Amino acid sequence: MIFSRRQFIRTGLAGGALLSFSGWLNAAGARALSAAEREMLAAVCSAMLDGALPRDNEQRRRWLALTVDGIAGEVAGLSLATQKEVGELFGLLVVAPGRLVLAGVSKPWREASVVDVSEFLQSWRSSRIGLLQGAYGALHDLIFGAWYARSDTWEAIGYPGPPQGFF
Template sequence: MQRRSFLKLGIGSAVVLAVAGGAVALIQPGLLEGGQLSPAGRNVFAGAARALLDGTLPSDAAAQQTAIDGLLSRINDLTMGLPPHVQGELSQLLSLLDSAPGRIGLAGLGADWASAPVAQISTALQGMRESRLALREQTYSALHDIIGGSYFAGSENWAFMGYPGPTRI
């Protein structure tokens, strides 16, 4: 392939991917107006949380769902307080991760976040963490930091860190 043809193919592919990514973000945003988590955003965070918090989440299914619901509530509070431009970027990222092409291409996860086994999600997240592509590594860092910070912000989870809570005055 000639150099000029290769460049045209690369530019054309980038344009198609940008348009497709923008369309996905408009059709199924990761955040709703005001920064609230959309179903797509909730799906991504709940799935990633099952893997990132494996071992700290309760083993009972009902208790685990309650813990994840509390986590999603705290993440929702966080996203609503972000500046609008950060909300926009996070919304695009979440909508991309929730779509099948984005989930496969960016995270390397074939199954939907809700139905994928924890081991498969963990492998996908580890691949993102160790990736040479800055975008994949930054995506992992964003998920890790938002989920970890929001989970351990709940006083019911402090015991996992050995934190007894603030000193009573």
């Protein structure tokens, strides 16, 4: 598909506006996760942790909430510059145009299926664009870091916990 000059300019302006809007949403730096960010993270966690999460809906929601809380704690412990970058990623994924263009998910995060979210994650993981691979890596590390930071998840992988020393 060949773009005309006018289409190219319009696309560039729309992309710039979307990035500016995302930066404006996250200009405050360190902060608590918004409800929309928590919803997006719960959907992404549900896809990444699908085989490890309980099948019971109530337990699944509780474990997802604990994992999202862990992610919030991890993000709060990052440097301010990294918090800003993560906030920009979250900001792009929570707005509908960003979700549709970057993730290819047309439904709101609370309505997106595990399959839809898994497909978007796989596309980022295997993308030829390094920025998308990096974003996938950041989401992966935040989610699995928060998941395995909780001792109640260790039994599933046979991890007995940290060694008990003389301290």
